[in-house]
Amino acid sequence: MGVGIQVEHLxxxxxxxxxxxxxxxxxxxxxxxxxxxxxxxxxxxxIRCLNRMHETTPDTRxxxxxxxxxxxxxxxxxxxxxxxxxxMVFQKPNPFPTMSIYDNxxxxxxxxxxxxxxxxxxxxxxxxxxxxxxxxxxxxVHKKSGASLSGGQQQRLCIAxxxxxxxxxxxxxxxxxxxxxISTGKIEELIxxxxxxxxxxxxxxxxxxxxRVAEYTGFFLLGSxxxxxxTEKIFTTPSDKRTEDYITGRFG
Amino acid sequence: MASPRGPVPDTSAAxxxxxALEISLGRRIADHLATGFAVLxxxxxxxxxxxxxxYLVYKGMGSINxxxxxxxxxxxxxLGGGMANAIAGSVLILAVASLLGVPLGIGAGVYLAExxxxxxxxxxxxxxxxxxxxxxxxxxxxxxxxxxLRQKHFSALAGGVALAIMMVPTITRTSEEMLLLxxxxxxxxxxxxxxxxxxxxxxxxxxxxxxxIITGVMLAFARVAxxxxxxxxxxxxxxxxxxxxxxxTAALPLxxxxxxxxxxxxxxxxxxxxxxxxxVLIVSSVAAVRYVVRRGTLGGxx
Numbered sequence: 001m002g003v004g005i006q007v008e009h010l011x012x013x014x015x016x017x018x019x020x021x022x023x024x025x026x027x028x029x030x031x032x033x034x035x036x037x038x039x040x041x042x043x044x045x046x047i048r049c050l051n052r053m054h055e056t057t058p059d060t061r062x063x064x065x066x067x068x069x070x071x072x073x074x075x076x077x078x079x080x081x082x083x084x085x086x087x088m089v090f091q092k093p094n095p096f097p098t099m100s101i102y103d104n105x106x107x108x109x110x111x112x113x114x115x116x117x118x119x120x121x122x123x124x125x126x127x128x129x130x131x132x133x134x135x136x137x138x139x140x141v142h143k144k145s146g147a148s149l150s151g152g153q154q155q156r157l158c159i160a161x162x163x164x165x166x167x168x169x170x171x172x173x174x175x176x177x178x179x180x181x182i183s184t185g186k187i188e189e190l191i192x193x194x195x196x197x198x199x200x201x202x203x204x205x206x207x208x209x210x211x212r213v214a215e216y217t218g219f220f221l222l223g224s225x226x227x228x229x230x231t232e233k234i235f236t237t238p239s240d241k242r243t244e245d246y247i248t249g250r251f252g
Numbered sequence: 253m254a255s256p257r258g259p260v261p262d263t264s265a266a267x268x269x270x271x272a273l274e275i276s277l278g279r280r281i282a283d284h285l286a287t288g289f290a291v292l293x294x295x296x297x298x299x300x301x302x303x304x305x306x307y308l309v310y311k312g313m314g315s316i317n318x319x320x321x322x323x324x325x326x327x328x329x330x331l332g333g334g335m336a337n338a339i340a341g342s343v344l345i346l347a348v349a350s351l352l353g354v355p356l357g358i359g360a361g362v363y364l365a366e367x368x369x370x371x372x373x374x375x376x377x378x379x380x381x382x383x384x385x386x387x388x389x390x391x392x393x394x395x396x397x398x399x400x401l402r403q404k405h406f407s408a409l410a411g412g413v414a415l416a417i418m419m420v421p422t423i424t425r426t427s428e429e430m431l432l433l434x435x436x437x438x439x440x441x442x443x444x445x446x447x448x449x450x451x452x453x454x455x456x457x458x459x460x461x462x463x464x465i466i467t468g469v470m471l472a473f474a475r476v477a478x479x480x481x482x483x484x485x486x487x488x489x490x491x492x493x494x495x496x497x498x499x500x501t502a503a504l505p506l507x508x509x510x511x512x513x514x515x516x517x518x519x520x521x522x523x524x525x526x527x528x529x530x531x532v533l534i535v536s537s538v539a540a541v542r543y544v545v546r547r548g549t550l551g552g553x554x
Contacts, residue, residue, distance in 0.1 A: 051444065080448050084445070094437040094440070096441065107442075108446065111445065162444070165445060
């Protein structure tokens with residue numbers, strides 16, 4: 001089951017330049033939350049702070065409090081511990097090229113020392129089914145490399161890989177920006193099903209996509225969260241002028 | 253463009269278009285010249301290699317027989333005998349060198365690529381580049397000082413150590429380059445799954461860079477396999493069989509050297525044959541490693 005996320009006074013820096021300014025936000029469990037905003041507004045940095053990926057970039061810094069369920073992300077939790085409970089899907093599909101499809105999905109468990117063969121088989125099959133890839137690859141899971149799939153299939157493989165560790169939260173950083181409309185449609189359909197079991201935070205450049213998949217939407221601008229509300233409200237009667245300008249295409 | 257027979261806009265437009273697509277004579281000549289030059293340089297580069305190999309086959313093939321591959325050398329003046337002990341000695345010394353040099357080199361490469369973005373890393377890089385340029389005879393002296401003097405006699409181990417020192421810088425630098433080529437997105441994918449850094453480095457980064465690292469290892473191996481100078485006062489050479497690490501050992505390059513400068517025609521022929529065997533051994537071991545690595549790669553993998 002998914003858990004909620006609470007963010008309080010979050011600030012983030014790259015070197016000396018501040019990328020996030022005092023973000024406060026509450027993500028509802030088992031719902032999809034979309035983050036929109038122009039390029040460079042900090043939405044990717046924001047979700048990278050949720051699973052502490054931000055700090056893997058050299059010379060970066062984070063301040064503030066992030067609570068994932070009952071876990072205080074920056075206090076008394078190790079990054080690896082945290083990331084095992086939070087799945088992440090990246091902008092460009094990044095399957096491990098030397099591994100088979102099966103090993104890609106099992107990677108999160110195997111690399112963390114889990115080796116019960118029978119249970120792994122079940123998890124791989126279930127994860128590939130949840131990411132709607134099973135029917136296309138079931139005959140070649142051991143024979144083919146993850147890199148041999150098409151772009152859309154690779155992205156669904158990456159989703160399966162993230163789901164295999166049974167996370168409570170799924171972070172998606174523009175997961176469809178490198179995909180064609182048909183693959184995008186498949187992934188959106190998937191998000192619809194997944195949010196019954198997981199809390200989903202999705203960064204997107206595509207406002208229609210936000211409107212289609214998310215119950216809540218946040219609008220970022222220049223490192224600040226300008227407005228956060230029900231998706232319907234944001235797209236019909238936004239309370240901030242800047243949000244309105246952005247979604248009506250007057251800038252950005 | 254008004255033609256005397258009346259305006260026919262369609263065809264005239266088509267002619268203009270096709271004229272624009274037509275490549276001028278000058279450009280076509282330049283194209284052929286450039287291609288010709290490229291082919292010529294390839295031939296010039298390949299010619300010495302083919303010539304050396306062909307000449308070795310011509311000079312050495314006739315002297316390779318079962319006795320050459322299975323017998324040890326006869327005393328000076330007697331005809332016949334072979335280089336079996338030298339072939340075995342080369343295998344032994346190269347095995348020692350690889351066992352020492354390959355893990356050290358790859359380990360240092362991993363350090364430089366993953367943790368070496370600091371002054372110490374820069375120093376290691378500089379030192380390893382300098383080491384790469386140190387004359388091989390000097391490396392031999394080093395191995396003599398640290399192994400032979402201590403053991404009080406020449407040995408296969410000393411030869412292996414000398415060759416290992418020569419392998420390390422090449423392997424270190426190529427491994428580092430290959431590891432740095434692994435896309436950052438793969439590291440992020442592993443981090444995102446909650447994989448600890450050491451595990452990510454071993455199972456994802458190192459594994460993805462394997463084929464490149466193997467290339468570096470084979471380069472280093474092929475280079476030291478033919479070295480003579482560092483073995484002169486380390487492995488020393490031996491007229492008899494030796495399988496012990498702490499005894500003087502024959503090696504193909506040493507044997508070739510000794511036979512080539514000797515005054516006997518029969519030894520000259522054997523030196524040619526030894527050179528041919530050495531090249532065939534190097535080529536076949538590199539090919540074998542490549543085959544094994546390729547067989548382990550999945551279909552469609554990069």
